[in-house]
Amino acid sequence: MKFILILASISAVRGAPLPLMPMAQRVAQSQGELKIDSTFAVATSGYSDFRLDAAIKRFLERLQRQTGQALTQSDRPTLAIECRERASDYPSLGEDESYELDVTTSGAKLQARTVTGILRGLETLSQLIGPGPNGWRVPAVKIEDRPRFAWRGLMIDVARHWMPVSVVERNLAGMAAVKLNVFHWHLSDDQGFRVESKRYPRLHQNGSDGNYYSQSEIRQVVAYARDRGIRVIPEFDIPGHTTAWFAGYPELASAPGPYAIEHKWGVFKPAMAPTREETYTFLDNLIGEMAALFPDPYFHIGGDEVEGSQWKNSASIQAFARAHRLAGQGQLHAYFNSRVSKLLKKHGKIMIGWDEVLTDGLSPDTVIQSWRGSPSLAEAAAKGYRSILSSGYYLDHLQPAGLHYAIDPLDGKAGALPPEQAGRILGGEACMWAEYVSAENVDTRVWPRMAAIAERFWSPREVRDTDSMYERLDLVSRWLEWSGLEHRSASRRMLGRIAGGANPEPFRILADASEALGIEGRRHAQQYTSLTPLNRFVDAVPPESEFARHLASDVARLPDAVAEAELRSAFSQWSALEIRIQPGAESSSFAKELLPRARDLSMVGSIGLRALDFLVKRQPASADWLREANLELDRIEKPVGEVNLAGVRPVRLLLARIGPQSVANTSVRCGNEPGCNSTTTVLNWKFQRDGFKITQ
16 A cells, blocks of 8 residues: 655645644555444454443444434444553553554554553544545544653633533543643632532632532542543642632631632732641641542642732741741742642642742652743753643633644753753643633633644644644534534624624624634733623634634635635625624624724725735735725724734735735734743734744
């Protein structure tokens, strides 16, 4: 057979990329395909257990949803699964997740040493199933695959906005679909303590506004994740971010109460008293209770953003510090962490903390989670600590997938480490902080961008082609819906609610051409609290406009007739939007807020149509018209209602085709990587298929 070998990139098959994400380590595609019909059946050999049986059942159920065809009994298996040996019932750090998948025209074979490897291979096979000229099929392909990093995680904050079990579980299913293996569950903060404690019931009774997980629900989620090869690591943030603890147990605080749950955001003064033995007795008992719920050996204590003024202003704490020769807040914090680390070891746990916990005397088995960037990641590894990167993967900033995709745990100072030290970098975790996220729209904020980050954690480092990533991300985004995620359907529901009784189509057109601002753009827009409804247009709009990116690609393909038709259709819809959205605005205050944005998009559409005519008809555009058009786009680019109009970008590209000066001094978001502000002025541009990119 003739094979196309795909190593590190699929650019060689740009016309028809395999819809894989993460991209496998080694892929060889051959001619032909395996037909997928109602006779599809699975046979197993070697080792099997309850996790494997459940995984096969889920795979077959998803196959029926994907293809819309019922499966009948068949004596001849289409897929042969061979698992060679038993692994632990609960997934572990560094376990073998490798697998081999061989698909021919006559059948498929999936082999792995462990059940976890089989789980990963089943997700790959499911991604490859798609419609073809003769029905559903899988291309003939041979895959050898294994992860690059052992720690590939997603953190979801359920303290600031409550997320019910059903929301957590569907995101766990999405994580499994893209081969993530760590769910970091941020369970306490100033805005809520979210776990039932039978030892200290006022924690959840007084500190949760009634929204917390029962202990049986915690066990349910842990089992759900385990069955999908995902470890669950709890985070109980201490000694700061603990106001919700003090609502029920004010004696834990460093200053007298009373205390109540915070409903605003920020870094607050309350912090645990680090010098009272009663604090550690309480933590000993609570950690023991929580440790029994979470079988994973790792336990996150937070440790970030301790404000410190309560410690400084407490005479007893300062006297203790002098008596024990603890100089300043840093050493007091280190003393607290040292005591907590010993309590965790007592209960069979290993401490994880944000990079503020990296101080002298820290237990050598502590894992450091870096939110401040490559320098702290490298510092931890150089000092002998295992570490994971989260800087650059903060999903709440609502940055483009391409930005996250460009960041690697071994970039920057971490990449300059000698091999022994670099080997201590375990991988990375994306973070979904929930100040501006609700149970209704959290999927839209995590997915599909999380799939691109998952590829960075799993695939070879050389897989860096952003164009290829976006081509596959569009396909994988649709496929992820079959796992139960609601990142596409939730937006449609929310837009329908905003439209009220009016036709929702104009609102969808506006949303498709828009992008919501993240935390940096929203924290100063209005006063939000945990009680503020997140039901406005900005909450329904995606972080990144797939539609605008496709239109940018169309501009690059001009004078292709199909590209021209797609652009003309989009610009025509935009130009008529203001009048189409007016009926909804007359009956709904939520819709009325959108009139300025609809008016702006109508102007963008009109400019786009005029520019398209200039280009297609090869007519020159006057300097005055170009200047006026660019000034208008400059105005429209500014956020309104905490939303950007992404539709400006393809029109900018069109103007660049007829007048190069049109892209000078354009501003785009560049993210939160080191040295980058929330916006940056770009003077040098390069056009690629997915739009503008910054060049050095």
